Amino acid sequence: MNAEIKNEVKQLPEIITPSNKEVIVVGEQENGEIKPVTIELLGAGRDLANKLNGVLSCTLFGNKLGDLPKKLISYGADIVYIADDPVLENYQTLTYRRVLIDLLSSFELPPHIVLLGSTTTGRDLAPRIAAHFETGLTADCTELDIGPYEHTNKTDPEKIGLYPGCLYAIRPSFGESLKARILGPWKNPQMATVRPGIMLPLQIDNNHKGEIRELSVNLKPEDYRSELIEVIHAINKSVNLTEADVIVSGGFGLGKADGFELIKELANCFENSMVGASRKVVDIGWIPYQHQVGQTGKTVRPKVYIACGISGAIQHRVGMNKSGLIIAINKDPDAPIFKFAHFGLVGDLYQIIPELIKQFKSNNLHIIKKEGEKLIA
Amino acid sequence: MGDIQNIFVLIKQVPDQSSKAGINPDGTIDRARAKRMLNPFDRYALQAALHTKKTYGGKVTAISMGPPAAVEILLEALEHSVDKCYLLSDKRLAASDTLATAYALHKVIKYAGDFDLIFCGLQTTDGDTAQVGPQIAERLNLPQVSYCEDFKIEETKVIAKRVVEGGYEWVKMQIPGLITVANSYHPLEYKTLRGARMVQHLLRNEEEKTNYIKIITLDDIKADPVKCGLKGSPTIVARTDKVSEIGGSCIVYQGLPAEQMVSNLVKNTNLPEFIKS
Ligand SMILES: Cc1cc2nc3c(=O)[nH]c(=O)nc-3n(C[C@H](O)[C@H](O)[C@H](O)COP(=O)(O)OP(=O)(O)OC[C@H]3O[C@@H](n4cnc5c(N)ncnc54)[C@H](O)[C@@H]3O)c2cc1C
Numbered sequence: 017m018n019a020e021i022k023n024e025v026k027q028l029p030e031i032i033t034p035s036n037k038e039v040i041v042v043g044e045q046e047n048g049e050i051k052p053v054t055i056e057l058l059g060a061g062r063d064l065a066n067k068l069n070g071v072l073s074c075t076l077f078g079n080k081l082g083d084l085p086k087k088l089i090s091y092g093a094d095i096v097y098i099a100d101d102p103v104l105e106n107y108q109t110l111t112y113r114r115v116l117i118d119l120l121s122s123f124e125l126p127p128h129i130v131l132l133g134s135t136t137t138g139r140d141l142a143p144r145i146a147a148h149f150e151t152g153l154t155a156d157c158t159e160l161d162i163g164p165y166e167h168t169n170k171t172d173p174e175k176i177g178l179y180p181g182c183l184y185a186i187r188p189s190f191g192e193s194l195k196a197r198i199l200g201p202w203k204n205p206q207m208a209t210v211r212p213g214i215m216l217p218l219q220i221d222n223n224h225k226g227e228i229r230e231l232s233v234n235l236k237p238e239d240y241r242s243e244l245i246e247v248i249h250a251i252n253k254s255v256n257l258t259e260a261d262v263i264v265s266g267g268f269g270l271g272k273a274d275g276f277e278l279i280k281e282l283a284n285c286f287e288n289s290m291v292g293a294s295r296k297v298v299d300i301g302w303i304p305y306q307h308q309v310g311q312t313g314k315t316v317r318p319k320v321y322i323a324c325g326i327s328g329a330i331q332h333r334v335g336m337n338k339s340g341l342i343i344a345i346n347k348d349p350d351a352p353i354f355k356f357a358h359f360g361l362v363g364d365l366y367q368i369i370p371e372l373i374k375q376f377k378s379n380n381l382h383i384i385k386k387e388g389e390k391l392i393a
Numbered sequence: 394m395g396d397i398q399n400i401f402v403l404i405k406q407v408p409d410q411s412s413k414a415g416i417n418p419d420g421t422i423d424r425a426r427a428k429r430m431l432n433p434f435d436r437y438a439l440q441a442a443l444h445t446k447k448t449y450g451g452k453v454t455a456i457s458m459g460p461p462a463a464v465e466i467l468l469e470a471l472e473h474s475v476d477k478c479y480l481l482s483d484k485r486l487a488a489s490d491t492l493a494t495a496y497a498l499h500k501v502i503k504y505a506g507d508f509d510l511i512f513c514g515l516q517t518t519d520g521d522t523a524q525v526g527p528q529i530a531e532r533l534n535l536p537q538v539s540y541c542e543d544f545k546i547e548e549t550k551v552i553a554k555r556v557v558e559g560g561y562e563w564v565k566m567q568i569p570g571l572i573t574v575a576n577s578y579h580p581l582e583y584k585t586l587r588g589a590r591m592v593q594h595l596l597r598n599e600e601e602k603t604n605y606i607k608i609i610t611l612d613d614i615k616a617d618p619v620k621c622g623l624k625g626s627p628t629i630v631a632r633t634d635k636v637s638e639i640g641g642s643c644i645v646y647q648g649l650p651a652e653q654m655v656s657n658l659v660k661n662t663n664l665p666e667f668i669k670s
Pocket residue numbers: 136266267268269270293294295296297308309310311312313314324325326327328329330331332335345346347348351363364365366515540556557575576577
């Protein structure tokens with residue numbers, strides 16, 4: 017930084033937006049388990065709280081939470097706010113919204129930061145909370161940090177100043193070709209939703225001390241304007257996609273369920289490989305849900321990901337774009353997947369895959385997995 | 394036929410990122426030069442609104458906020474036989490983030506009158522937040538169903554199928570309410586002959602066009618300018634960086650026999666090394 021700029025910085029008035037320095041993670045649980053994204057957020061939130069010299073807290077709503085709140089403490093929370101009530105058994109926008117708004121309104125000074133997962137729950141709830149408090153919210157972040165911000169934009173003179181301790185909410189934009197750093201220092205809480213599978217969780221520490229506070233649940237009749245009728249879930253943990261070195265995935269371009277035989281054969285060319293799939297083929301029943309990669313499936317980071325007949329929709333992409341090497345096979349040269357794959361083969365997968373199998377086999381591509389080397393999920 | 398009277402659908406004009414025009418070397422968009430199109434996600438919202446009208450009755454009103462050029466997508470909506478359009482266009486809306494956008498749009502909705510259902514797209518390809526819909530629902534104190542993939546209406550309730558992690562859920566929501574439509578909903582049907590003819594007619598009759606597309610400003614909807622545009626936006630983009638490894642760096646093999654493309658790939662990738670590393 018040169019001297020001139022430094023001088024200018026000094027002239028900016030320091031503006032501190034009132035807050036209690038608390039970082040609140042809005043936790044999620046399902047069927048008696050804390051969702052991984054919540055644990056990841058606690059990892060990220062711990063770092064932010066330390067940088068702010070503040071506390072890290074976590075909310076958890078549900079019915080019969082048992083020892084889950086204690087677990088959140090072991091994962092880094094200093095305070096856990098729980099709402100344990102039969103009406104909160106399942107997530108519903110208005111009921112969860114009410115409890116969270118009541119909590120966030122109960123502080124003398126607002127919390128500094130509120131974080132939610134970029135899940136179908138977090139992205140449903142976060143915008144309502146942000147609109148209620150008329151505060152800033154950044155969607156689908158991939159990095160978070162704390163730092164100062166100098167606002168010099170003259171079109172808004174009353175905001176000019178140096179703001180310390182801002183949340184840097186960093187997210188991909190314009191189809192992931194750019195990374196934007198988004199700030200909202202003039203109002204607290206500063207809010208963000210964070211993409212699952214990216215932040216690093218803390219090591220579990222059963223000695224970490226924390227406090228559990230029970231919230232009262234005061235719902236109003238208008239909060240019952242929607243209700244859950246039925247959940248159709250297909251959770252089965254037996255397929256562990258996240259630990260494979262190589263994932264070969266099939267999409268709607270396979271044209272038929274049998275196409276997965278070919279996908280399996282290609283996967284079998286590699287050691288420690290698995291078969292993945294797009295949501296579309298899971299939905300039509302060609303392959304079970306456990307194989308689904310993407311926003312509402314698994315987030316995977318194999319060394320090699322081979323996408324066959326998959327268009328590369330954003331919801332698929334977020335589950336696999338951290339893979340070491342991405343190879344895409346698609347007959348459409350304009351398919352979005354070619355925008356982020358490393359290698360692309362344009363053509364009919366029924367011609368290309370058999371050729372791949374043949375050449376992989378003749379090249380003796382059998383790969384031995386190194387011991388003890390596991391990538392984090 | 395049910396008791397649906399008024400269906401609103403929120404649609405936005407976005408830059409066409411598949412065309413190279415107006416995409417700056419650093420990846421940002423030069424909105425003046427970029428080609429424009431209807432936000433692809435809003436096509437599903439439009440379909441959901443038109444389907445509701447066809448199955449349960451009512452009139453469809455399309456609402457958009459944007460520069461005057463956004464009339465183009467409202468004409469497109471008229472070709473699909475929506476009944477009426479509003480375009481909120483005002484210089485004071487420049488640099489609105491989602492909170493400010495939702496504030497302005499909720500004012501348009503109030504101005505446009507009573508409604509049973511509001512449909513939004515899942516997200517926009519330029520804003521890409523999926524926030525505006527729920528933020529409008531909050532402002533209007535409405536129940537919502539996001540990521541809706543299918544729905545039916547029974548009396549005063551919508552029974553909606555919602556995409557969630559690991560499957561679906563069925564939710565029953567009271568009308569009036571807001572729905573954000575997933576991209577796995579039914580694709581937009583063809584333009585109707587009646588709609589296309591009408592638009593041809595309107596293009597020749599500027600005066601009559603204003604009966605179908607009402608262009609309004611912040612003053613018309615009595616919006617507080619302090620809550621709009623840059624002033625009303627609690628967030629700003631402080632910095633953008635190009636993500637180098639993504640976008641355009643894909644090595645593509647095409648137009649050759651499969652055997653040759655694959656052998657080129659195998660030669661160039663050195664897969665065993667990659668997997669061992
Ligand atoms: C809330 C929400 C969550 C979602 N979560 C996920 C998720 O977790 N994971 C996920 O994958 N999706 C998810 N989706 C769905 C996603 O938006 C896409 O619809 C889906 O990924 C498309 O699957 P696909 O690529 O297999 O099919 P399509 O988009 O139909 O693509 C098929 C591709 O195959 C190509 N093709 C056709 N025939 C051949 C051939 N013979 N040879 C080679 N190529 C061929 C075509 O050119 C096309 O590009 C979600 C959607 C929503 C709304």
